[in-house]
Amino acid sequence: MRLLASSFLLFFVSFDVFAQEPISFSSDELQEISQRYAGSSLNWPVVVNLADHDISNNTFTLSRAALLKLRSLTNTTLIYEDQQKRVNELISEGATVFAKNQLNDANQLFKEYLNQVRNGNLENVLTVSEQLKPSVDALERTLNQNRLVSVQAQLTAKGGDVDKRLGLLASWTEAFVGDLFEESHGVRTREESYATLAFTDGSNIIVNPNTTAIIRKSRIDKLDKSADAEITLVEGGLLSKLSAAGKERSKYVLNAGNSSTELNTQNFLAENNGGTDVKLSNYDGEAMVSANNVIVTIRKDEGTIIRGNDAPLPPVKLLPAPEFLSSKLDTIIYQNDFLLIFEGVENAVRYRVEYSSSYDFDESVTIREINNPRLLINNLALGTTFLRIQSIDELELKGPFTETLRVIRNEDTKAPPIFGDQFRKSIYFVRSNSVEISGVTEPDAVVTINAKPVKVSNSGTFTDNISMQSIDEIVIVTSTDGSQNTSRKELRVVQLTEDYLFNVKLGGVDIKDEISASNTEKTITGRAFPEMEVELKNGETVKTVKTDSQGRWGVTMNVQQGKLSITFKANQTGIETLTKSYTVK
Structure with missing residues (x-):
């Protein structure tokens, strides 16, 4: 079916190309043109690179030769998407454990492919795409060879x-x-x-x-x-x-x-x-x-x-997590010592402080236990140090960690940092088709969001509103200082819609507004986005599950007469939940 769809798309594009003379379009139509002639709206940098730009009225023109070149990019885009889907499936089968090096090689190729797309270099995009399938084939072979039943x-x-x-x-x-x-x-x-x-x-x-x-x-x-x-x-x-x-x-x-x-x-x-x-x-x-x-x-x-x-x-x-004195979870320092002060927790006998160079706290971890909510940390390395705290009660039980604090030790020769609430997580959720991007950098830095210059205030704050072209997009933010040192952040922005989230299956079959009751356990599955929680209620039964790294989730339960409600919650403060109820007869 995918092959048939691919062939149809190529035929459509081929016919469209041969049937038309060169086409001109405005910058507002760039995403639409990229989707139509280059296979994806994300391929717009290549389209811009191949087009002639009329600066006076800000329009672009694709010649017939350029349109012919874009045909190869459409096919390449399908190859990229197919191989990405294969890799995701192989990860769910254990590739992170049994084919780690090959998985890293494949992911590096995907990253290089996207870099070349962003650079608008069609020839390099085509060259990298030829390596995608052989790399994923090698990943699959290694996984099948290494995944032994007795090794887990x-x-x-x-x-x-x-x-x-x-x-x-x-x-x-x-x-x-x-x-x-x-x-x-x-x-x-x-x-x-x-x-x-x-x-x-x-x-x-x-x-x-x-x-x-x-x-x-x-x-x-x-x-x-x-x-x-x-x-x-x-x-x-x-x-x-x-x-x-x-x-x-x-x-x-x-x-x-x-x-x-x-x-x-x-x-x-x-x-x-x-x-x-x-x-x-x-x-x-x-x-x-x-x-x-x-x-x-x-x-x-x-x-x-x-x-x-x-x-x-x-x-x-358990005792609650301590609270930082500031609501901001990013701190920039220019000296090698950092004084940590936080709000104490009632009935806490001690506090456990962990700091590491890794966000996941899986390398260079230092652990300190202190009696008071104050700690001087000496000799912090240049770059980012991640820090979190637990309260310990009189039974020696440790409570949950605080949110992770980022301490950034900077030098004037380093690129200006970009930080803010939106950049602390890999995904930022919204409910509308637009998003306000805001953050803090150095006051004298030049900031762009998706290549568009954005004003920076005297305190270093910046903000801009972005219209989304799809429900899942990457927003690129850069900050450049006077020495042309540039830092870059990529923020994945996801729009939560009912049409996407409530595509739920019961026993492999799409759920309608009415469901038949069952005395045997049934598996309810769906796909949302990573870092979300799904709650299902049916009578007195409540099931809660977190989505995996691909956004997939599944629950096994008996479905009794009455109502079955499904609620999606994003791991993000201020985002509303989405709930839908089904009648069980």
């Missing part, structure tokens, strides 16, 4: 000295990034080291310093790609971050001390400092904790303690 986890990141043990009776040896772990394998960190284990469903287990953990069970169901994993924390701390797919389909069990916990949460911390007491903190969803024949459910922002062979304590509400 991979060491994807580490800091400091990390050891591995390939069997219960084996000796500890040095572990390296890329090592694969299966049943009965162990991982051990030292005083100032950490490790990250990645599972094939996209879930991660972060191994804290001074930790020993054993993989007791590690299996893959090849039919539905779900995982069945059991990990034992011998001592130290483990932070589990399950993916949306892992939370819904897979079974993850975490043993610590006398307890066993089945995870249905995307953010869970287990700690055992080598004694008999175990501390468990949950920051999302829920977790079923079992010890001494007693089961306790801890929900979001709750924790419990298991002392020796006792039953778990009743769930305890």
Whole structure:
């Protein structure tokens, strides 16, 4: 079907090209012309580069020769889209673990392709496009060769000295990034080291310093790609971050001390400092904790303690995250020291401060525990340092982290930074077909948004309103100082529409306004965008799931008579939710 559609599109473009003389159009029609003659509105830089520009009245003219050249770009665009779709499918099948290098190579080609499109260089675009399919083919071959049923986890990141043990009776040896772990394998960190284990469903287990953990069970169901994993924390701390797919389909069990916990949460911390007491903190969803024949459910922002062979304590509400004194989460400094001051939390006995050069806190992580809401951080490196804080209560349970603070240490020779609320996340959601882009940079910098100059105030703030051509666009912001040092930000802007979000399927069939009730579990699936949460209500049943990196989501539940409501929530303050109800008969 895709091939037929591609052929039809090429025929249409070919016919249109041969049937017309050179065409002229205004700058306002550039996106439409790019879509019609170049295969995508995103290809407008190539169109501009091939067109003759009449500056006096700001119009463009495509000659017949230029139109012929654009035919090849239309076909190339289809190739690019097809290969991107293949890569997304391969990622869901485990490419991030079992074909990491080939995936990086393919993504680099996609990035280079888009760079050449933005530069308007048609010849380079065509050259790069010829490499896309062979690169994705190599990715697929490597994935199929490496994904073994008995191997489920991979060491994807580490800091400091990390050891591995390939069997219960084996000796500890040095572990390296890329090592694969299966049943009965162990991982051990030292005083100032950490490790990250990645599972094939996209879930991660972060191994804290001074930790020993054993993989007791590690299996893959090849039919539905779900995982069945059991990990034992011998001592130290483990932070589990399950993916949306892992939370819904897979079974993850975490043993610590006398307890066993089945995870249905995307953010869970287990700690055992080598004694008999175990501390468990949950920051999302829920977790079923079992010890001494007693089961306790801890929900979001709750924790419990298991002392020796006792039953778990009743769930305890975790302390809230501290608050920064300023609402801005970006700070620029020009010295190498930074004084962190924040609002204290009532009943907190200590605070845990983490800072790292990585937004994901998976490299060069420094941990400090302090008694007062004040910390002087010395010798910050040039560039960006990411910082977050937790409150610790009298039971030694750690509360949720604050939002991440970015401390930018700058030099006059560096490009001016661009920061603001919209740039802290990879996606910015809107409800209308326009978006106001705002931020802060150096007051003397020249700012452009999508190549359009924007006024910068004396305080360095800038703002501009952008009309969206589609529901999913990339906005490019640049800031250039007097020395021509330029920084660049790409912001993905997504318009939330009911037509796109409520394309929901029940058992693989599109949901209509009325649904038939069922006493058996049915799978409800859909596609939204990353960083969203989907809530389904049917009678007393409430299900909540987060979308994965591709925006996909799925829930399995019994659908009873009455109403089924589906609500989409974006992970963004101030954006309204979208809800739709269906009648179940």
